[in-house]
Amino acid sequence: MDINFVIGENIRARRKQLGLSQEKLAEYSHLSTNFISRLEHTNHQNISIQKLNQNAHALDTDVSQLLTNTSTEQDSASLPPNVNYLLKQLGNMNPSKANRFAKHFSDILNEI
Incomplete structure (x- = not known):
């Protein structure tokens, strides 16, 4: 499975688990809502380690959790x-x- 897809799925799942909108996650991670949406819905959006870390911090999780394929x-x-x-x-x-x-x-x- 494509790592970008795994990251997007994990970000989306964690965001929903916390009850956050894409807008709130964007605000907390200092990224744009459009960027968050592209991360969650396409596997064509690359993300830097720094931005991945910003998302992990905003989602109160570790970068490793966002990289782990937890697909069932x-x-x-x-x-x-x-x-x-x-x-x-x-x-x-x-x-x-x-x-x-x-x-x-x-x-x-x-x-x-």
Whole structure:
């Protein structure tokens, strides 16, 4: 997997985990919103070590965490498409909201 894609995915995931908008991350890291968006959505945006460090600091994490491929593609490949879709949707939600949905799903499963 392309390292730029891994970095972008990790930045996006951590930003969402913290409940930050791209604008807030840009403000905290002293980078432009456009740059943050390109990092998160393309694998064509290169990032210097200094800018990567600025992002890591703004996201309260280490540079190594932003470089680590934490993709679960192999695990999710064995799951049915609807389960993958549900997991993806939950991963894109605000963590508090995703937790509420997960609890409701768990309650439904326990009733079956």
